[in-house]
Amino acid sequence: MNNPCLLKNISYRAWYMWRRNVDVSLVTWKTNVLPPLLEPVLYILAFGIGLGAYVQQISYAGQAYNYIAFMAPGMVAVGIMFHSTFDTMYGAFVRLRYQKTFDAIITTPLSAEDILAGEILSGATKGTFAGAAILLIITLFGLAAYPSSLVILPLAALAGVMFASFGLYFAALAPYIDNLNLPIFLFINPMFLFSGTFFPLDGMPVWVRFAANLLPLTHLVNLTRAATFNRLHAGLLWDLLYIMVLTAVMACIAIRKMKTRLIK
Amino acid sequence: MPPVIKAAGLRKNYDELRAVDGIDFEINRGECFGLLGPNGAGKTTTVKMLTCALPVSGGDITVEGMSVNTDPRGIKYILGVCPQDVNLDPDFSVLKNLIVYSRYFDIPYAEARRRAEELIERFHLHDKLERPIEDLSGGLKKRLLMARALINRPKVLVLDEPTTGLDPQSRRQIWEEVRGMKSNGLTTLLTTHYIEEAELLCDRLVIIDAGKIIEQGTPAQLIEKHLEGKGNLEDVFLKLTGKHLRDE
Ligand SMILES: Nc1ncnc2c1ncn2[C@@H]1O[C@H](COP(=O)(O)OP(=O)(O)O)[C@@H](O)[C@H]1O
Numbered sequence: 180m181n182n183p184c185l186l187k188n189i190s191y192r193a194w195y196m197w198r199r200n201v202d203v204s205l206v207t208w209k210t211n212v213l214p215p216l217l218e219p220v221l222y223i224l225a226f227g228i229g230l231g232a233y234v235q236q237i238s239y240a241g242q243a244y245n246y247i248a249f250m251a252p253g254m255v256a257v258g259i260m261f262h263s264t265f266d267t268m269y270g271a272f273v274r275l276r277y278q279k280t281f282d283a284i285i286t287t288p289l290s291a292e293d294i295l296a297g298e299i300l301s302g303a304t305k306g307t308f309a310g311a312a313i314l315l316i317i318t319l320f321g322l323a324a325y326p327s328s329l330v331i332l333p334l335a336a337l338a339g340v341m342f343a344s345f346g347l348y349f350a351a352l353a354p355y356i357d358n359l360n361l362p363i364f365l366f367i368n369p370m371f372l373f374s375g376t377f378f379p380l381d382g383m384p385v386w387v388r389f390a391a392n393l394l395p396l397t398h399l400v401n402l403t404r405a406a407t408f409n410r411l412h413a414g415l416l417w418d419l420l421y422i423m424v425l426t427a428v429m430a431c432i433a434i435r436k437m438k439t440r441l442i443k
Numbered sequence: 444m445p446p447v448i449k450a451a452g453l454r455k456n457y458d459e460l461r462a463v464d465g466i467d468f469e470i471n472r473g474e475c476f477g478l479l480g481p482n483g484a485g486k487t488t489t490v491k492m493l494t495c496a497l498p499v500s501g502g503d504i505t506v507e508g509m510s511v512n513t514d515p516r517g518i519k520y521i522l523g524v525c526p527q528d529v530n531l532d533p534d535f536s537v538l539k540n541l542i543v544y545s546r547y548f549d550i551p552y553a554e555a556r557r558r559a560e561e562l563i564e565r566f567h568l569h570d571k572l573e574r575p576i577e578d579l580s581g582g583l584k585k586r587l588l589m590a591r592a593l594i595n596r597p598k599v600l601v602l603d604e605p606t607t608g609l610d611p612q613s614r615r616q617i618w619e620e621v622r623g624m625k626s627n628g629l630t631t632l633l634t635t636h637y638i639e640e641a642e643l644l645c646d647r648l649v650i651i652d653a654g655k656i657i658e659q660g661t662p663a664q665l666i667e668k669h670l671e672g673k674g675n676l677e678d679v680f681l682k683l684t685g686k687h688l689r690d691e
């Protein structure tokens with residue numbers, strides 16, 4: 180129980196926690212399926228058609244693109260981020276504090292690590308699903324090249340684990356549910372706006388680009404945009420590496436922190 | 444025969460507070476063992492250490508020779524736990540609560556379904572099968588908790604204040620169930636602050652207060668020792684733990 184090695188306490192039983200959360204999502208599937216499908220349509224209407232009327236062309240890596248086409252892969256990345264972070268951030272907080280779900284499961288053969296790994300996996304599943312749904316919509320609008328855009332699916336799973344881990348970590352830090360506004364204000368919203376989602380970072384001052392490159396979403400956007408533009412290249416491996424390392428680190432930190440709230 | 448459960452020098456500190464302050468007890472096979480004490484005595488804390496929901500601060504507690512310190516999973520497979528606070532899954536119906544919970548014990552679906560139906564019958568839950576948990580009365584929730592605790596066919600049943608807050612009818616029904624399980628040979632740990640409940644159900648009991656065991660024996664022994672056989676267990680309890688009010 181007090182084994183310091185995280186991996187040793189994670190077993191196949193993490194999937195039971197995952198299944199529990201997926202079962203809940205299936206009960207309430209309408210509220211889970213509609214937002215990722217409808218949100219991108221709204222964005223495309225508001226930003227693409229509204230703003231796009233003023234900003235018709237945008238230059239990306241030496242080539243000119245439609246504003247809608249530029250923004251679309253950013254939406255995919257944002258969808259992955261929002262859905263996986265919020266699933267663990269609010270979901271795990273509610274299950275921990277209000278529903279006492281973890282208290283019930285901790286006396287079954289699942290370890291705390293199983294429970295929390297299952298939480299991260301189900302958050303990642305939500306994010307992957309959202310990413311796939313948004314990709315489907317932008318594909319219908321003719322904004323994604325194939326087959327290169329297919330790399331977005333495994334990428335969504337990986338980034339989903341990363342953002343779900345962030346969400347779980349924030350939930351573990353927050354004494355009250357209102358405290359969760361803070362990471363949204365300080366972390367999620369800045370990423371939403373400044374990760375190259377709505378405008379290219381190329382023309383920005385050096386310090387802005389530097390700051391943006393610390394944000395994990397920036398690296399995900401680099402990858403999704405290269406995928407939908409069919410412009411994947413070896414230089415993107417740095418973005419991938421950044422995400423992989425941060426995913427591993429955050430998953431460990433989040434599980435460790437949340438475990439101290441689960442068993443005192 | 445070696446005892447099924449053995450606590451030795453068991454301690455739990457919450458910062459400064461010694462919630463459980465070095466207690467020892469043994470529970471034999473097939474026995475219904477009572478942990479009796481006023482509110483805040485340390486009953487739930489002891490139960491949580493036994494069910495591996497809380498790490499121990501000192502000492503050890505073993506179940507069938509397995510220690511909570513080294514083999515929590517092995518212990519958790521053979522325990523049936525009915526917690527003091529209702530922690531049913533509010534996202535699921537009555538039936539689904541049992542099915543999902545059985546998964547945590549690696550029970551395959553067909554078998555889980557069979558066991559769930561059996562327990563639903565036994566605990567009179569059938570007209571509520573598809574109801575959300577929030578619609579259930581307090582007594583029904585406790586019955587479902589008890590049914591859930593049995594889904595893995597435990598060797599040891601842990602009941603933390605199973606009847607607190609229930610009306611007399613529901614309480615009686617729970618007592619019937621506990622008696623029935625005892626006659627089937629299930630080893631049971633029961634915590635309560637209802638003395639008549641302990642007198643009725645427990646073969647042996649310990650009285651704890653402020654994290655320490657202050658008396659132990661069979662109900663009859665305690666009445667004999669403290670009241671020369673005149674009176675009931677409640678009088679013994681009040682004599683030992685005092686009459687002042689406990690705030691929690
Ligand atoms: N998580 C906790 N943190 C700090 N103190 C606690 C915690 N849980 C219980 N306590 C304290 O430990 C003591 C024993 O509590 P508990 O085991 O719940 O008693 P009982 O179940 O006998 O009513 C009480 O004084 C209680 O306030």
Ligand SMILES: [Mg+2]
Pocket residue numbers: 486487488527603604
């Ligand atoms: Mg208690």
